Amino acid sequence: MTTRTPAPRRRDAAGTRQLLLDAARRRFAADGYAATTVREIADEAGVNVALINRYFTSKEGLFEACLTGAVDELGRTVAADVTLAEVPHAIARQLAGPHVGQHPSLLVLLLRSSGDERADEIRRGILRSFAESLATAAGRRPGDDKLLLRAQIALSAALGIALLRSTATMEPLASAGEQELLEPLQDLISGLLARR
Amino acid sequence: MTTRTPAPRRRDAAGTRQLLLDAARRRFAADGYAATTVREIADEAGVNVALINRYFTSKEGLFEACLTGAVDELGRTVAADVTLAEVPHAIARQLAGPHVGQHPSLLVLLLRSSGDERADEIRRGILRSFAESLATAAGRRPGDDKLLLRAQIALSAALGIALLRSTATMEPLASAGEQELLEPLQDLISGLLARR
DNA sequence: CCTAGATGTAAACAGTTGCTGACTTAACCC
DNA sequence: GGGTTAAGTCAGCAACTGTTTACATCTAGG
Numbered sequence: 001m002t003t004r005t006p007a008p009r010r011r012d013a014a015g016t017r018q019l020l021l022d023a024a025r026r027r028f029a030a031d032g033y034a035a036t037t038v039r040e041i042a043d044e045a046g047v048n049v050a051l052i053n054r055y056f057t058s059k060e061g062l063f064e065a066c067l068t069g070a071v072d073e074l075g076r077t078v079a080a081d082v083t084l085a086e087v088p089h090a091i092a093r094q095l096a097g098p099h100v101g102q103h104p105s106l107l108v109l110l111l112r113s114s115g116d117e118r119a120d121e122i123r124r125g126i127l128r129s130f131a132e133s134l135a136t137a138a139g140r141r142p143g144d145d146k147l148l149l150r151a152q153i154a155l156s157a158a159l160g161i162a163l164l165r166s167t168a169t170m171e172p173l174a175s176a177g178e179q180e181l182l183e184p185l186q187d188l189i190s191g192l193l194a195r196r
Numbered sequence: 197m198t199t200r201t202p203a204p205r206r207r208d209a210a211g212t213r214q215l216l217l218d219a220a221r222r223r224f225a226a227d228g229y230a231a232t233t234v235r236e237i238a239d240e241a242g243v244n245v246a247l248i249n250r251y252f253t254s255k256e257g258l259f260e261a262c263l264t265g266a267v268d269e270l271g272r273t274v275a276a277d278v279t280l281a282e283v284p285h286a287i288a289r290q291l292a293g294p295h296v297g298q299h300p301s302l303l304v305l306l307l308r309s310s311g312d313e314r315a316d317e318i319r320r321g322i323l324r325s326f327a328e329s330l331a332t333a334a335g336r337r338p339g340d341d342k343l344l345l346r347a348q349i350a351l352s353a354a355l356g357i358a359l360l361r362s363t364a365t366m367e368p369l370a371s372a373g374e375q376e377l378l379e380p381l382q383d384l385i386s387g388l389l390a391r392r
Numbered sequence: 393c394c395t396a397g398a399t400g401t402a403a404a405c406a407g408t409t410g411c412t413g414a415c416t417t418a419a420c421c422c
Numbered sequence: 423g424g425g426t427t428a429a430g431t432c433a434g435c436a437a438c439t440g441t442t443t444a445c446a447t448c449t450a451g452g
Binding site: 032123124128145152156161167173188192 | 227230231320341348351356357359363366372376380383384387388
């Protein structure tokens with residue numbers, strides 16, 4: 001069985017660029033920015049180290065590209081106008097959905113600081129906008145800081161779960177599936193954000 | 197005004213050891229293990245770099261010492277037999293209590309992986325034991341995995357808040373005080389862990 | 393076919409990392 | 423007070439970091 005792709009070209013800029021992005025995202029999410037080596041990333045991608053600087057100028061540039069890529073992907077899966085009832089499903093899917101494994105949780109990436117100011121500003125921007133969406137879904141009116149705070153706490157919870165699942169090996173949390181996470185998440189979200 | 201300490205000795209092993217521990221905890225919590233340099237720690241402690249290896253054998257040894265120190269301190273502030281109603285208070289205090297600032301949140305340290313197996317095992321051990329205590333406080337009976345999962349999620353939430361407060365600058369979460377955190381935390385905990 | 397530009401490779405650079413050894417200096421005891 | 427030991431200093435090493443530079447090789451267009 002040969003490959004189906006029409007052009008199995010041995011030199012493909014866009015292709016290797018994507019290989020690097022995928023490998024980088026995995027390593028950054030798993031080990032953090034500082035602990036990850038450009039050579040590790042290149043090896044995992046099966047690509048020469050120098051290409052990182054060719055395609056992304058620097059390690060920070062690569063990280064930034066991972067981040068903006070993650071934004072797009074998240075923006076596609078999580079619509080901006082979710083209802084509060086859908087939120088637990090969205091979180092559970094993002095934490096343990098069928099896609100995870102090859103694409104390790106994007107959420108973890110949002111907790112990985114690079115120290116670079118530009119990249120960190122992107123990170124903060126995404127987080128803020130997520131919290132806003134969540135607060136809006138919960139019925140926030142402009143100026144309502146208390147509900148915004150609650151939305152940020154809910155977001156913290158989702159990110160905390162993602163991080164603990166990936167760095168600590170804490171059962172049953174680490175290997176809980178989408179279904180097992182759903183019910184607790186529903187209780188958490190409704191306890192925190194439901195109108196009373 | 198001279199110093200009040202009875203013995204202002206210029207050479208004090210225990211003293212400088214503690215200086216190193218404090219500085220290391222701050223840096224590790226703020227920047228993570230890999231991004232923190234032994235020279236940074238030594239400078240912040242106002243101490244020669246070589247003393248880190250003298251007193252703690254290695255950077256990893258220092259991190260491990262920070263971790264076990266944090267265990268003791270947490271074990272003292274958070275008793276093992278808390279009631280469920282006290283949990284939100286304990287979390288809020290640990291997140292934003294009056295002591296924070298000089299002693300940046302111990303919780304963040306528990307999310308900082310060093311890559312060293314020994315240190316990470318300590319970390320996991322603490323987290324597991326905390327989750328157990330929480331589940332017990334919620335009325336867990338042996339073998340009840342569902343409630344344990346919920347306790348681990350609650351713990352994730354607390355840690356996530358700690359991390360987001362320290363790495364993202366997300367208002368109003370970042371500068372919320374103990375009181376402002378308490379009410380949402382109560383709703384979160386009761387929604388997640390209360391018997392229904 | 394054959395050349396020009398795109399793609400990939402190899403080696404080395406300068407700076408930083410954690411760590412070590414030989415050394416100096418202060419504190420304590422008789 | 424001299425001498426012994428603990429406490430602190432200093433310079434440097436070997437390994438690793440991100441990055442660059444000069445070079446090889448493939449691919450497409452004329």
